Amino acid sequence: xxxxxxxxxxxxxxxxxxxxxxxxxxxxxxxxxxxxxxxxxxxxxxxxxxxxxxxxxxxxxxxxxxxxxxxxxxxxxxxxxxxxxxxxxxxxxxxxxxxxxxxxxxxxxxxxxxxxxxxxxxxxxxxxxxxxxxxxxxxxxxxxxxxxxxx
Numbered sequence: 741x742x743x744x745x746x747x748x749x750x751x752x753x754x755x756x757x758x759x760x761x762x763x764x765x766x767x768x769x770x771x772x773x774x775x776x777x778x779x780x781x782x783x784x785x786x787x788x789x790x791x792x793x794x795x796x797x798x799x800x801x802x803x804x805x806x807x808x809x810x811x812x813x814x815x816x817x818x819x820x821x822x823x824x825x826x827x828x829x830x831x832x833x834x835x836x837x838x839x840x841x842x843x844x845x846x847x848x849x850x851x852x853x854x855x856x857x858x859x860x861x862x863x864x865x866x867x868x869x870x871x872x873x874x875x876x877x878x879x880x881x882x883x884x885x886x887x888x889x890x891x
Contacts, residue, residue, distance in 0.1 A: 775840040780826030782815055782844035784819035787819035818846060818872055822879045846874050881887050 822843045832840070836846045850871035857863035 757874055775818060775837050776826045776830050776832050778866045779843050783805035783826070783847050784820055784823035786844055786847050786851060787816060790819065791816040818875055822847075822875050822882070824881050825879045826848065831880060832886040836882060840882075842873070846871060846878075 768819055791812060794815075795809075798806075798809055798812065826840060826843065850867050854863045
C-alpha cells in the first residue's frame, strides 16, 4: 500500500511537470505573436499605401498599364512578402519575435527616402542595395529558422 501511494505521488508529480512544460510552451507560442502580428500589419499597411500612391500616379499618366506598372507590382511583392510571413507563418521563437519591428521600420525608412530625395539615384539605390535584400533575407530567416517547432 505504501508503494501505491509513492507511485501515485510520483505519477502526480510527473503529470504536473508535464502540464507545466506544456503550459510554458503554449504561453511561449501565444506570446510570440506579441510583436510579429503588429509588425506584419504595420508593414502591410505601409506597402499598401505606397502601392496605392504609385498606382494612382500611374493611372493619371498617359500609359496607365505600361512597364512602370510591372515595377510597382514587383516592388509591392517584395515589400509585402515579410508581412505574409509574419502574419501567416507564426508562431515564432522569442528571439526572432524581438526583431519583428525591424520590418516596418526598414520599409518605412526606404519608402520615406523615396519621397524625400530629389534625385532618382539617391532615392532608388538605397532601396535596391539595402531595403530589398533586408526584406528578402528577413522573410527567409523567419520562414526557415524562426518558427516554433510544432512537435
